[in-house]
Amino acid sequence: MDQYKELPKTYNPAEFEDRIYAEWCEKGYFTPDPKNNAEHFSVVIPPPNVTGQLHMGHALDETLQDILVRYKRMQGYNTVWIPGTDHAGIATQIKVEERLREEEGLTRYDLGREKFLERVWQWKDKYEARITGQLKKLGASCDWTRQRFTFDEGCSRAVREVFVNLYEKGLIYRGNRIINWCPHCITALSDAEVEYSEQAGFFWHIRYPIKGEEGHYVEVATTRPETMFGDTAVAVNPNDEKNAHLIGKTLILPMVGREIPVIADEYVEIGFGTGCVKITPAHDPNDFLVGQRHNLPIIKVMNDDATINAYGGKYEGMDRYAARKALVADLETEGYLVGTEPHTHNVGTCYRCRTTVEPITSDQWFVKMEPLAKPALEVVKNGKVKFEPERFSKIYINWMENVHDWCISRQLWWGHRIPAFYCGDCGEMTVSREDVCKCPKCGSVKITQESDVLDTWFSSALWPFSTLGWPEKTADLARYYPTSVLVTGYDIIFFWVARMIFSGLEQMGEEPFHTVFIHGLVRDAQGRKMSKSLGNGIDPLEVIEKYGADALRFALSTGNSPGNDMRFSDEKMEAARNFANKLWNASRFVRMNLTIDRATLPAAQDLAPEDKWILTQYNQTVAAVTSALDSYEVGVALSAIYDFTWDVFCDWYIELTKSRLSEAGTPGNLVAQNVLCHVLTGILKLLHPFMPFITEEIYRALPHSDASESIVLARYPAADAALDFPEESQRMRRVIDAIKAIRLRRNEMNVVPSRKAKVYLETRYPESFGEATYAFFRRLASASDVAVSGAFSPDVISADNAVQIITDSATIYLPMSDLVDTEKERARLEGEAAKLLSEIDRVSKKLSNEGFVSKAPAAVVDAERAKLARYEENLAGVKAALEKLK
RNA sequence: GGAGGCAUAGCUCAGUUGGUUAGAGCGCAUGCUUGACAUGCAUGAGGUCAUUGGUUCAACUCCAAUUGUCUCCACCA
Numbered sequence A: 001m002d003q004y005k006e007l008p009k010t011y012n013p014a015e016f017e018d019r020i021y022a023e024w025c026e027k028g029y030f031t032p033d034p035k036n037n038a039e040h041f042s043v044v045i046p047p048p049n050v051t052g053q054l055h056m057g058h059a060l061d062e063t064l065q066d067i068l069v070r071y072k073r074m075q076g077y078n079t080v081w082i083p084g085t086d087h088a089g090i091a092t093q094i095k096v097e098e099r100l101r102e103e104e105g106l107t108r109y110d111l112g113r114e115k116f117l118e119r120v121w122q123w124k125d126k127y128e129a130r131i132t133g134q135l136k137k138l139g140a141s142c143d144w145t146r147q148r149f150t151f152d153e154g155c156s157r158a159v160r161e162v163f164v165n166l167y168e169k170g171l172i173y174r175g176n177r178i179i180n181w182c183p184h185c186i187t188a189l190s191d192a193e194v195e196y197s198e199q200a201g202f203f204w205h206i207r208y209p210i211k212g213e214e215g216h217y218v219e220v221a222t223t224r225p226e227t228m229f230g231d232t233a234v235a236v237n238p239n240d241e242k243n244a245h246l247i248g249k250t251l252i253l254p255m256v257g258r259e260i261p262v263i264a265d266e267y268v269e270i271g272f273g274t275g276c277v278k279i280t281p282a283h284d285p286n287d288f289l290v291g292q293r294h295n296l297p298i299i300k301v302m303n304d305d306a307t308i309n310a311y312g313g314k315y316e317g318m319d320r321y322a323a324r325k326a327l328v329a330d331l332e333t334e335g336y337l338v339g340t341e342p343h344t345h346n347v348g349t350c351y352r353c354r355t356t357v358e359p360i361t362s363d364q365w366f367v368k369m370e371p372l373a374k375p376a377l378e379v380v381k382n383g384k385v386k387f388e389p390e391r392f393s394k395i396y397i398n399w400m401e402n403v404h405d406w407c408i409s410r411q412l413w414w415g416h417r418i419p420a421f422y423c424g425d426c427g428e429m430t431v432s433r434e435d436v437c438k439c440p441k442c443g444s445v446k447i448t449q450e451s452d453v454l455d456t457w458f459s460s461a462l463w464p465f466s467t468l469g470w471p472e473k474t475a476d477l478a479r480y481y482p483t484s485v486l487v488t489g490y491d492i493i494f495f496w497v498a499r500m501i502f503s504g505l506e507q508m509g510e511e512p513f514h515t516v517f518i519h520g521l522v523r524d525a526q527g528r529k530m531s532k533s534l535g536n537g538i539d540p541l542e543v544i545e546k547y548g549a550d551a552l553r554f555a556l557s558t559g560n561s562p563g564n565d566m567r568f569s570d571e572k573m574e575a576a577r578n579f580a581n582k583l584w585n586a587s588r589f590v591r592m593n594l595t596i597d598r599a600t601l602p603a604a605q606d607l608a609p610e611d612k613w614i615l616t617q618y619n620q621t622v623a624a625v626t627s628a629l630d631s632y633e634v635g636v637a638l639s640a641i642y643d644f645t646w647d648v649f650c651d652w653y654i655e656l657t658k659s660r661l662s663e664a665g666t667p668g669n670l671v672a673q674n675v676l677c678h679v680l681t682g683i684l685k686l687l688h689p690f691m692p693f694i695t696e697e698i699y700r701a702l703p704h705s706d707a708s709e710s711i712v713l714a715r716y717p718a719a720d721a722a723l724d725f726p727e728e729s730q731r732m733r734r735v736i737d738a739i740k741a742i743r744l745r746r747n748e749m750n751v752v753p754s755r756k757a758k759v760y761l762e763t764r765y766p767e768s769f770g771e772a773t774y775a776f777f778r779r780l781a782s783a784s785d786v787a788v789s790g791a792f793s794p795d796v797i798s799a800d801n802a803v804q805i806i807t808d809s810a811t812i813y814l815p816m817s818d819l820v821d822t823e824k825e826r827a828r829l830e831g832e833a834a835k836l837l838s839e840i841d842r843v844s845k846k847l848s849n850e851g852f853v854s855k856a857p858a859a860v861v862d863a864e865r866a867k868l869a870r871y872e873e874n875l876a877g878v879k880a881a882l883e884k885l886k
Numbered sequence B: 001g002g003a004g005g006c007a008u009a010g011c012u013c014a015g016u017u018g019g020u021u022a023g024a025g026c027g028c029a030u031g032c033u034u035g036a037c038a039u040g041c042a043u044g045a046g047g048u049c050a051u052u053g054g055u056u057c058a059a060c061u062c063c064a065a066u067u068g069u070c071u072c073c074a075c076c077a
Helices: A013-027 A056-074 A089-104 A113-138 A153-168 A225-230 A285-294 A310-315 A320-334 A370-381 A391-401 A456-460 A475-480 A490-508 A540-547 A549-557 A570-592 A609-630 A634-661 A667-687 A692-701 A726-748 A771-780 A822-847 A850-855 A858-885
Strands: A040-044 A078-082 A172-182 A187-189 A194-209 A217-222 A233-236 A250-252 A259-264 A276-279 A337-350 A358-367 A386-388 A420-423 A429-431 A447-449 A483-489 A513-519 A757-763 A783-789 A803-806 A810-814
Touching: A013 A113, A013 A540, A013 A549, A013 A692, A040 A056, A040 A475, A056 A078, A056 A113, A056 A483, A056 A513, A056 A540, A056 A549, A056 A609, A078 A475, A089 A113, A089 A456, A113 A540, A113 A549, A153 A172, A153 A429, A153 A456, A153 A490, A172 A285, A194 A225, A194 A250, A194 A320, A217 A225, A217 A276, A225 A310, A225 A320, A233 A285, A276 A285, A285 A358, A310 A320, A320 A337, A370 A391, A370 A490, A386 A391, A391 A490, A456 A490, A483 A490, A490 A513, A540 A549, A540 A570, A549 A570, A549 A634, A549 A692, A570 A634, A570 A667, A570 A692, A609 A634, A609 A667, A609 A726, A609 A771, A634 A667, A634 A771, A667 A692, A726 A757, A726 A771, A726 A803, A726 A810, A771 A783, A803 A822, A803 A858, A822 A850, A822 A858
Parallel strands: A040 A078, A233 A259, A386 A513, A483 A513, A757 A783
Antiparallel strands: A040 A483, A172 A187, A172 A358, A194 A217, A194 A337, A233 A276, A250 A259, A420 A429, A420 A447, A757 A810, A803 A810
């Protein structure tokens, strides 16, 4: 066998991980065979932003996806995982601008739109390459022949198509509405892009003089006094007895001198503050609505960079905060300031640059959400799209039910330019799939394209079908849409998942995926969010370098339960690496004992009891792992593999085979080799989706009987009823229990392993303790010899010359009387008897409960009865032992 | 204001439809170079499963309330 080779003495992932990944790519394993007519399993990657590099959150996301993808691929599905990156409009533009400023002292305006965009494309190429490199390091089995970018030609065509579609249906409109404005990024933001944070501020109480009533004022309170330049009314609640008389009066805006009316609107809460609210339609979303109801003028007092404009009079040109300070001082001097009180409130900030956003009226493009939200709600409510875990569907529904129209225009340069064209002569606007050079209305060629670009999430929303070639009717689209599962963190349900769902439904008429598998955040060892500002981020590449990609993947998937955050620590990495090392060494041991060059599972009649036992355990593990993976319980699946590998296979089965392995050339030796090989190969396959590299490396070194040259293509194990041997498993269980009991007693008595003692086994199950098992006692229980009998006569072994151990299936005597303190021994036995008595009491009470016996399932009742019998038997044994002791 | 999560061993966390004596990793203790692994082997100590009540023959598990804690959404000038 040509792949057959030695495993190096130490586990050194760096030695083989890159090499193996390169081979996988070269062989094209990740590109699905077009002739494979099996059911499809398709996944699109949540495209990482080309702003930088992958962090631990990405590593978790990709690991989970790769586990599912590899699992399904091994199960024979026509599997594809489409990789790609996101152009990340604002985020990337900010990064490039920052670098431009730092390195060349330039702004984007210095370069101009075209030159600046060239720089961004250069940046994109660099970081996209870096990200794909990281994905490969991690072992992600993406189909790189299908790699995409949200701003590539195909995606751009898709974006344009969707935009025009929605526009033609009246679902995209242009309007002057209040939006969130980031004065630093100089662009509009959608609601989702605003993050609120508590900030300390003040309530300024200001009085507005009533016209014609010298000495009378209306008092209002505000947290943003500088917006008063844009006040166009003061509102009171018409049902407010205290203030109703003010309605219809005219006020004079202090410092400005403009006259504004007092209006009635129920939006004002009676009893809160003075009950009088200044209305600034241009700078507050609620005031904007009030303004619409009362046809109030909209006076915008700020420029795009949040400096005050001409409406601010002498404050013109000042920054909003400087103007606020100056204005408050002036109001105080002039006697308009009634008071200042500290106030903490939630302030909206830009999710990219943290600048406080300014609500501002502006001409922007919007997507009308109501008609889109309806079907998007429906598919989640009727289960066509399932969230895993289910609770996230509530969060989704709650958001979708309260969604506002989506502001999609951004005053940026980096992004999909809105396909609206304006005629310089007649002012006609044309929205078109093709670039417009001539005005369709007046024929003028003075055409300019809308300079705004689209929200980056507009293109990500199309990702599940734009990556498959839409709007072309491609084979991929027919085969892989809808995709099978979307894996992502709960933090982008609104930004992305929701928008993909309504976009998919609207454009494709079908939901973009059936399942949304949500995971939590990766936190640091103290449970804090990893962030740049805290500097507690951990670079996945550094971890891979130190421990290997497999260990990183293991650490990220073990103990991970869907939707829950997890902590990441060095400790976890060490545990992961130790497991990899364990597997490596166990494999090395198996490998060095092999003489066969092809493993085949022996016929049942040739198998030893321990073989049947391990096969049964293995089979149960396979069933547990597949069922866990089928329900996205990645952590549960992995822990089943871990336990089986370490505790069952390594700690027991390998030990149990050692005597047969030492007898070269015997039939038993060959059987042991074959079973070892079979089970180890099975472990590798079960584990491959989680730890792809080490499993591949070992797989190639084993003489397994699979036809496939790579474990990537091997068939995932399936539970097999023919491998269940309950009878033999039970027998083996008794032997193992006896060995453990002996070890325990010896340990309690501080007997060193080198001191051997004969084991006398008194048992009702002599068939469980056949001569073949004696070697196990010698090897694993420090037995010098073994004798088995239904009952030993007192002249063979008696209590005063032996330690007695009572187990469920045997009474064991160890002739080590010199080590026994009779008093201690009696105390121990009495303690055991007491414990058994209390258990017997508990169980018999349960069994004498009429309700339990009649209503509980028969199997449960039977189990309790068996338990009672066992306890009673053990108690009799303990009592007999006590008897003998005196 | 609305919604949701979490609360289990010293620490970090599992516990898949209610049913053995509630598990793991790390840490701790004791003993071991027992044919691969000290990144190891063996053995052990350690938990009233936050509190209270309810449903049930049976509750760590389901329901309600309470307390603590974290998060999301909305946002009152």
